Amino acid sequence: MIRPLLMCFVLCVVSGSSKPTEKKSRVHEEEPLSHLEHDDHKNYDYDHEAFLGQDEAKTFDQLPPEESKRRLGIIVDKIDTNKDGFISEDELKNWIKLAQKRHVLDSMEHQWKDFDMNDDGLISWDEYKNVTYGSYLEDPKTDTEYNYTHMMARDERRFKVADRNGDMIADKQEFTAFLHPEDHDHMKDIVVQETMEDIDKNGDGFIDLKEYIGDMYAAVKEDDEDPEWVATERQQFSEFRDKNKDGKMDKEETLDWIFPSDYDHTEAEAKHLLHESDANQDGKLTKDEILNNYDIFVGSQVTDFGEALLRHDEF
Template identity: 65%
Template sequence: MELRPLVMCFALCVVYATSKPTKQDRVHHDLPLSSREHDDGENFDYDHEAFLGQEEAKSFEQLTPEESKERLGMLVGRIDDDKDGFVTTEEMTAWIKYTQRRWMIEEVDRQFKTQDLDGDGLITWEEYKNATYGYTMEEDDPEEEIGYKRMMERDERRFKGADLNLDMMATKEEFAAFIHPEEFEHMKDIIVTETMEDIDKNGDGLIDLNEYIGDMYNQEGEDEEPEWVTTERQQFTEFRDQNKDGKMDKHETRDWILPKDYDHAEAEAKHLIYEADKDEDKRLTKEEIVEKYDLFVGSQATDFGEALSRHDEF
């Protein structure tokens, strides 16, 4: 795998971005469960995509109601993690979060195969370093070489952070934490550290107002700064800088880039259980889920019903 073209492309993008008054958003928000509107009075499309993921939800739409029920019933066994015959709010939440991360899991699988050079099911730091930086470290340009070394040092620190058993070998789960740290709680401090290093230009380990604004806006060639920049200055002074010392430390930076967002998966899990909980014991059996199959999954029947509704409008 040759990294140099990717690095050079990234560098050009950074140069271009800093030459334009465009806003860079470093805040990590949870992705929406579905792009559909959540209106059960209209249809259950949002619930289908939240429960199954977008691509899997489409596959169910091609099935007959009987086939949808059968496949849904098989899924219940996977959702019921402790195998006690009931699906709790916690289990439903975990399932929804899994389906929403499936794209990441598939991406990790692809990258893992290319990085695991000896095929032993583990990626050592040496394997990753050689595959990623082996060619670029031979460059003749001293400045470029320094840049690659800094990137490698940063990757090594992140690799060690993801390596929970400290053996410098990444399992697939550890490799996922390495390339998608925003998805793993134990990697949050590393995200904060990397962000502060990017923004902290004077090297004092803190982010002042000028550095904060400078990271997202370059006023060169502009007579007046945009209104959103003025708003960001106010945000920094009134909210980001919590202790009012004129700078953001690690705690304040973490609160900025990793806000405690509303848990959409948990809210959807509670909604699904409430709607399907026939005996009102706040947990679902396989029978309750399958009986309410149209809430959880689509089928040709629901599509046909929607088609009739649309036909009636003409």
């Protein structure tokens, strides 16, 4: 059985443990283009994951330059959907979005077999509950440091929202919404609710400045000096998060915070790749321009083909 703690980590909207001085982000950009730092001065790893998808980028990392270029050429032909011989910004953007969706679907498929216990192509709430919380249900422990009853109720609430027809049985589309709620408009309210429950320590239904900062940063000692970014976040809260200036964030303000609508990361990455590779600055890319800059799009780190060369039939 899957331990509840593990599934809490998998399903939690924001996961991972942070060092005291590190900033923890609640902001969602649908499925992240990459979890890596975007710093082209160091490497193009972020661009590789954004362009190829996180799983496919690992495959290309194992290929020599000649094979990377060959496979990239095949990908370029797929991106050029109108077959005019050029890659436009919109075509590049659509391809990056496709890579995002592919990663989400692969994640769902990977977990699907763990929960579809009767192999009927559906996952009921009882199946999910028994696989995830079976050990706890068989032997509830009142002295555990984890409130599994609360975790299970929270999962059930999210499951009900993802279950569009209300039968408490999820098909693959509904289960994907359950696992990745930030990618589905009808799930955003539950993401906001879960976020506020996590941060709202005094239970008043709002997020005040102390709770906002406390969620991102906790000093080890009371007299520890705050990192510089903490002061910036205090200013951000006062000037931008708390729109009505009442000293706290309500549901609408929290929604605007964690689902910002003023910045499209996919569009920004498409513009970046275009700018870096458009040698003649005509606003579109030829196949040669992309292949001449293959290191930006796919890169290559080793010369051992290994199993990666034979992994995908399309190549």
